[in-house]
Amino acid sequence: MEHNGQQVGRPRDSRVDEAITAAVRKLLGEVGYAGLTVAAVAECAGIGKASIYRRYATKHEMIFAAVVHGEVLEVPPDTGSLLGDLTALARVIVGHLSNPAAAGALMSLLGEIAADPTLAERFTTTFVDPERAGNAELLERAVRRGELERLPDIDLFHAMFGGTVLSWLFISHHDPHDLPERLARFVCAALRSAAHQPLPSDRVPAVADERSVAPDGRSRP
Amino acid sequence: MEHNGQQVGRPRDSRVDEAITAAVRKLLGEVGYAGLTVAAVAECAGIGKASIYRRYATKHEMIFAAVVHGEVLEVPPDTGSLLGDLTALARVIVGHLSNPAAAGALMSLLGEIAADPTLAERFTTTFVDPERAGNAELLERAVRRGELERLPDIDLFHAMFGGTVLSWLFISHHDPHDLPERLARFVCAALRSAAHQPLPSDRVPAVADERSVAPDGRSRP
DNA sequence: ATCCTTTCGAGACTGTAGTTTCGAAACTAT
């Protein structure tokens, strides 16, 4: 009988996992989200389709994992000022969203997410929550530094910062080269002003704690 | 030979056009973007699939036309204050994006647009440009009213306002009920601050407290 | 060493849905 947590049977080859994500990213850049087929991923990775569906329930989950995996936005280091920090954060976001492979896929993925609560849940815990936490940390630095009197509306700030970049790139299709400076200056001004105003409401959006989703998102057969 | 503008051959039945868009909207509300099939649209409209593909090159174009047609965001009427106008504008955007049918479709559409320059062009002229023009008009009112010293960065404002709502709804999945007030207040503060800053500089004022945000009395139209 | 379980690549199979083809019908021009 099997020991605690130890798997019985042939273990999964981690090289297969890497080959899948590498193939997905490569093909996303070449043929785009709509042109991506599971068969092509398998061939490009030199594996069988079964090895893909053993790991991911659907094609979308496969793409999701390949696009989001490890892409959690790191909090930029302390630059010494709120304006500097915001500029650096905007640069990180722009950098990630300018990657053509992940970029187009992310939008299509958001479409899927809008119609698939399971995927939405995973997306939130994997991507959204950490990113918002990073934003919060950045703002707390400004409070400690004395640049802000109190913590601003984190949820609004988070939606605004990322949402602006998203809209700038994928709706307006503007050149992002000077967006970080413009956005950071604008938001910085808003934060300094808003810090003097009372918050519109005092509801605390409790984050639903979900427990134990398998790391690979696939319940074992 | 054909006369000026007159079409030769059997004319299109305008009832078919109407039936298509009506069927798309009806089905989007029932089954969502991912569950929408061309066959279902054809059956629901009581027509053949060929009549759809004669009008639209792809399924996505069909949905795009059905969703965007006539949905151009109207500029809300003058409420007498910038804050009021911004709140009203945010309510309009939230209202449109909260429509489940259009909402999921828009995100998936943005994914297609990222990979299809033709669709991107149509989307820009049909949807993005008019919306930005509407935003500009609203800000010009504030300048005429004397609330703003000069016209702010229109492109940034446009991306920020719509992008924030987009992110709030489809990335953070938050409740939008009080978003218009929060967003409008925040952006209003930013506009007032940014209006009397030099545009191309990166000055770093310490904690220069400005209490000039007093005239905030009205909040509702 | 020998089972037992699981993963592996490969390929066949199925159902669904986007797209195209086809004969008939509708309309204009001569």
Place this chain on the structure above:
DNA sequence: ATAGTTTCGAAACTACAGTCTCGAAAGGAT
């Protein structure tokens, strides 16, 4: 009227997601 053109609905075509089976291989357990 008749030829030419375009639209119509129905049906055929095609691609692909997703599933399954196969024989082989890689572990762990006894």
